[in-house]
Amino acid sequence: MEDRSQPISRRGLFEALVRPFARHAGGDDGAGLAQGNPSRPADDGTPKVAIIQGRFCLAYQGGVCFTCSERCPVPDALTTEKGIPTVHADICTGCGICHDLCPAPRNAILMLAPPETPALARS
Amino acid sequence: MSNMERRDFLKLSAMTAATAAAQAKAGVERKAIHTDDHGIRWDKAPCRFCGTGCHVKVGVKDGKVIAIAGAEDADVNKGLLCVKGYHVGGILYGKDRLTTPMLRKEGKLEPISWDEAITVVADRIYKEPKKFAFYGSGQWTIPEGYAAQKFIKGGLSNNHIDPNARLCMASAVTGFISTYGVDEPAGTYDDLDNASVVIFWGNNPAEMHPVLFSRIVDRRSRGEKVTIIDIGTRRTRSTEFADHYLEFRPQTDLAIANCIAHYLIESDCYDKEFVSKHCNFRIDVDDTTRDLFGKASSFEEYKQQMSTYTFEYTSQLSGVPEEQLKVLAEAFADPESRITSLWCMGVNQHYRGTAMNRLLHGIHLLSGHFGKPGDAPTSLTGQPSACGTAREVGTLAHALPGGRIVKKPAHREACEKAWNMAPGTINPKPGYHTVKMFEQFCKPTAEGGDISTVLVQVTNPGQTLPNLYKLFEAKKDLEDKFLIVSEVYPTATTELADLVLPAALWVEKGGVYGNSERRTQQWFKQVNPPGGAREDLWMTIAIARKLFDMGYPGMKDQDGKFIFSYNDEQGNEVPIWDYDHFHDINVDRELYEEYRPLTHGKRKNVAPYDVLVNAHGLRWPVVQTKDGNWRETRFRFTEADDPFVKKGTGIQFYNSTTKDDKAQIWFCPYEAAPEEPNKEYPFWLCTGRVLEHWHSGTMTMRVDQLRKAMPKAYVELNPKDAAEKGINNGDLVQLTTARGDLVLPAWINGRARPPRGSVFVPFFDEKLLINRLTLDAYCPVSKEPDYKKCATKVEKYDPIEKKPLP
Numbered sequence: 001m002e003d004r005s006q007p008i009s010r011r012g013l014f015e016a017l018v019r020p021f022a023r024h025a026g027g028d029d030g031a032g033l034a035q036g037n038p039s040r041p042a043d044d045g046t047p048k049v050a051i052i053q054g055r056f057c058l059a060y061q062g063g064v065c066f067t068c069s070e071r072c073p074v075p076d077a078l079t080t081e082k083g084i085p086t087v088h089a090d091i092c093t094g095c096g097i098c099h100d101l102c103p104a105p106r107n108a109i110l111m112l113a114p115p116e117t118p119a120l121a122r123s
Numbered sequence: 124m125s126n127m128e129r130r131d132f133l134k135l136s137a138m139t140a141a142t143a144a145a146q147a148k149a150g151v152e153r154k155a156i157h158t159d160d161h162g163i164r165w166d167k168a169p170c171r172f173c174g175t176g177c178h179v180k181v182g183v184k185d186g187k188v189i190a191i192a193g194a195e196d197a198d199v200n201k202g203l204l205c206v207k208g209y210h211v212g213g214i215l216y217g218k219d220r221l222t223t224p225m226l227r228k229e230g231k232l233e234p235i236s237w238d239e240a241i242t243v244v245a246d247r248i249y250k251e252p253k254k255f256a257f258y259g260s261g262q263w264t265i266p267e268g269y270a271a272q273k274f275i276k277g278g279l280s281n282n283h284i285d286p287n288a289r290l291c292m293a294s295a296v297t298g299f300i301s302t303y304g305v306d307e308p309a310g311t312y313d314d315l316d317n318a319s320v321v322i323f324w325g326n327n328p329a330e331m332h333p334v335l336f337s338r339i340v341d342r343r344s345r346g347e348k349v350t351i352i353d354i355g356t357r358r359t360r361s362t363e364f365a366d367h368y369l370e371f372r373p374q375t376d377l378a379i380a381n382c383i384a385h386y387l388i389e390s391d392c393y394d395k396e397f398v399s400k401h402c403n404f405r406i407d408v409d410d411t412t413r414d415l416f417g418k419a420s421s422f423e424e425y426k427q428q429m430s431t432y433t434f435e436y437t438s439q440l441s442g443v444p445e446e447q448l449k450v451l452a453e454a455f456a457d458p459e460s461r462i463t464s465l466w467c468m469g470v471n472q473h474y475r476g477t478a479m480n481r482l483l484h485g486i487h488l489l490s491g492h493f494g495k496p497g498d499a500p501t502s503l504t505g506q507p508s509a510c511g512t513a514r515e516v517g518t519l520a521h522a523l524p525g526g527r528i529v530k531k532p533a534h535r536e537a538c539e540k541a542w543n544m545a546p547g548t549i550n551p552k553p554g555y556h557t558v559k560m561f562e563q564f565c566k567p568t569a570e571g572g573d574i575s576t577v578l579v580q581v582t583n584p585g586q587t588l589p590n591l592y593k594l595f596e597a598k599k600d601l602e603d604k605f606l607i608v609s610e611v612y613p614t615a616t617t618e619l620a621d622l623v624l625p626a627a628l629w630v631e632k633g634g635v636y637g638n639s640e641r642r643t644q645q646w647f648k649q650v651n652p653p654g655g656a657r658e659d660l661w662m663t664i665a666i667a668r669k670l671f672d673m674g675y676p677g678m679k680d681q682d683g684k685f686i687f688s689y690n691d692e693q694g695n696e697v698p699i700w701d702y703d704h705f706h707d708i709n710v711d712r713e714l715y716e717e718y719r720p721l722t723h724g725k726r727k728n729v730a731p732y733d734v735l736v737n738a739h740g741l742r743w744p745v746v747q748t749k750d751g752n753w754r755e756t757r758f759r760f761t762e763a764d765d766p767f768v769k770k771g772t773g774i775q776f777y778n779s780t781t782k783d784d785k786a787q788i789w790f791c792p793y794e795a796a797p798e799e800p801n802k803e804y805p806f807w808l809c810t811g812r813v814l815e816h817w818h819s820g821t822m823t824m825r826v827d828q829l830r831k832a833m834p835k836a837y838v839e840l841n842p843k844d845a846a847e848k849g850i851n852n853g854d855l856v857q858l859t860t861a862r863g864d865l866v867l868p869a870w871i872n873g874r875a876r877p878p879r880g881s882v883f884v885p886f887f888d889e890k891l892l893i894n895r896l897t898l899d900a901y902c903p904v905s906k907e908p909d910y911k912k913c914a915t916k917v918e919k920y921d922p923i924e925k926k927p928l929p
Contacts, residue, residue: 064336
């Protein structure tokens with residue numbers, strides 16, 4: 001089975017940085033909201049990383065969903081294996097698009113401080 | 124829980140659920156309803172969206188649906204829902220709900236009263252009853268469809284009624300009828316739990332029927348082996364889980380099915396006993412005639428016709444490597460395997476849709492992969508009551524309830540009798556099917572366009588008809604044509620409507636749906652519709668009553684009574700046409716119970732209304748056992764489960780068209796697509812749905828989470844094609860077919876992986892109407908158009924100059 005998350009070419013890899021919905025998107029649709037969602041916790045400027053909460057994630061719960069991996073703008077930061085998404089914390093830039101777009105009835109994605117810089121230590 | 128324990132637990136709970144659901148007692152209180160500690164009242168309903176028929180628990184507080192959960196005790200979904208299902212409550216609360224009737228005056232829709240609105244409709248019909256057409260839906264509830272059917276075919280002696288299911292399931296219907304003599308699958312979803320091989324024929328259940336897909340894939344996580352073979356024209360999300368993926372050139376699926384038959388015969392491993400006991404052979408009348416019943420054939424002729432479809436020939440034609448064709452053929456040749464074939468729009472929206480349906484049944488019958496748990500050719504439906512309302516109630520232009528057709532005198536007579544209408548009331552000539560209906564509506568009256576008024580309920584033809592310029596938008600310039608649309612939100616259809624009727628949606632009304640696996644499901648009204656929105660069922664009855672009051676003779680039965688006359692418990696007629704009294708009795712129950720005996724003719728016995736009240740649906744035929752319980756049927760035509768099969772026969776096709784209890788194995792040749800890529804239009808264009816949106820997106824695009832997850836339509840491109848044309852992700856691309864053009868953002872590979880020379884566009888986006896480009900050529904037998912293939916040009920578009928780049 002092919003791994004769909006791998007871009008086809010080096011050129012494709014760069015192109016993947018600009019996902020189709022990031023451009024030409026209307027004011028009130030997904031990509032627009034991704035740039036500033038009032039429901040997102042206030043950005044305090046500290047580095048963040050996405051954490052998937054399995055108990056709320058539709059894919060983890062045996063359903064079919066691929067919004068986060070599909071819309072993540074960073075290649076290889078959020079990959080899927082047999083439909084289950086995984087965040088690669090070392091690549092994740094903490095942009096929060098996955099959090100903003102997660103369509104689960106209870107948002108399955110938390111934006112937290114990266115594991116190597118615990119929140120406690122910073123404060 | 125350890126693996127072993129988990130498996131035992133699941134097995135046990137599955138068994139308990141099956142026993143409980145298979146039997147339900149009548150006349151008991153409503154068990155599904157209860158109020159929890161937070162003051163939320165919970166009731167049951169089937170999900171509003173697709174044909175899977177998942178059951179949801181609907182939580183209501185202060186007159187508003189505030190919570191949705193999967194029903195754990197429902198056989199279909201066992202508590203699971205898809206991403207749309209979890210948000211189904213949200214569809215009621217879009218900001219732009221239609222709440223008042225509106226009439227177009229000098230080009231603008233102006234509010235009017237319901238009284239005026241109903242009078243306008245009745246006047247149009249009264250003046251030209253034969254030029255009136257009713258366009259309905261596989262989202263109609265059974266009582267809604269039944270009332271529409273009785274109103275137009277009985278009351279107006281007019282057969283111009285068709286559901287949008289014509290664009291969706293018609294080829295499956297003709298496939299079933301010409302094979303078994305009766306519509307709808309023999310198997311059920313239970314087969315998915317027992318199959319060792321599941322084949323997706325042009326089908327992407329991961330996105331379209333996710334709960335069923337999970338049911339299959341979940342077996343793997345329990346350690347069971349299920350081989351998935353995906354046969355398609357593009358890689359999809361389902362392909363990621365497939366063991367084998369066969370990518371074929373569009374339209375050559377016909378040859379692939381024939382290739383399997385050829386192999387089974389050549390290698391002498393077809394099921395001789397099954398075929399000789401239970402099957403006849405059938406073929407088209409001649410090389411050009413394509414009709415429903417064809418003519419009798421023989422095994423020798425079948426064998427000779429199939430001899431063309433060698434691995435070598437089929438591989439060359441389809442582009443599928445010979446080794447892969449062999450894998451597929453050998454699965455069918457193995458008597459130990461249990462094969463469930465699944466298909467939906469890929470096979471039905473096909474220029475030879477009837478033929479492809481027949482061939483799928485044919486290879487299952489020929490190989491004997493039929494009638495055992497897990498061995499079933501099962502078509503899936505895309506709408507929640509395509510089976511229940513379009514197919515069983517027979518709201519098609521040629522049909523009558525219970526598998527009857529207008530052409531047969533005995534069938535008309537049975538309905539006239541049930542409706543207490545004079546003999547000869549029902550017109551024996553079939554009405555216009557969908558494409559023809561809108562062709563006649565959009566054609567000027569002077570040129571023979573003999574449909575002047577169309578009433579649309581519960582669907583959105585302005586977005587979903589093929590070749591929209593010709594079949595819908597051409598209406599714009601025709602002053603004497605009148606479009607009436609009952610809708611929930613403003614849509615591409617209301618855009619051209621002369622009269623808009625605001626409708627109640629889902630649990631704002633009661634209803635009965637019938638899902639893909641013959642399961643009839645009932646629910647009650649749980650909240651009030653907003654503002655002046657009212658039930659479609661009420662609208663039909665009110666229009667009929669207005670005509671009755673105007674003296675239209677057809678609205679009276681033989682005793683001079685109104686055709687929708689129903690009494691309360693004291694025996695007094697309730698004026699249900701007056702909205703203040705519409706809820707005085709359960710009109711759903713009255714109509715459903717009137718309809719139910721009509722299902723007995725072809726042994727499609729649906730369960731009584733009161734029994735359905737406390738069941739998560741029951742699969743017909745449903746018969747009463749000696750102990751007073753009602754028993755459903757999981758495997759139709761098999762002695763072990765179907766109460767109508769004669770003891771000792773094993774398998775009996777009791778609706779056989781050849782009257783000998785046998786099914787028909789058809790030979791149908793490969794025939795080219797109606798439009799193939801050429802020099803001017805060098806790409807294949809395929810259209811379809813996406814996981815997050817349902818049908819034309821009018822409901823799901825109003826749920827924030829779903830709209831954000833999939834905000835707008837796009838064109839999926841193969842990376843090599845894109846590179847050649849200098850197209851990057853997000854660039855605008857213009858598609859042009861012989862019928863129209865459209866500019867969309869490019870998504871390289873996208874959700875699928877279209878092969879070189881092909882593109883895919885979803886149809887949910889009302890701002891980007893891909894159906895302006897699609898082809899209105901249809902299957903000659905089912906009259907279902909082919910939305911899956913036509914020829915298109917692909918060009919990079921310059922947004923500044925507003926034209927394609929050179």
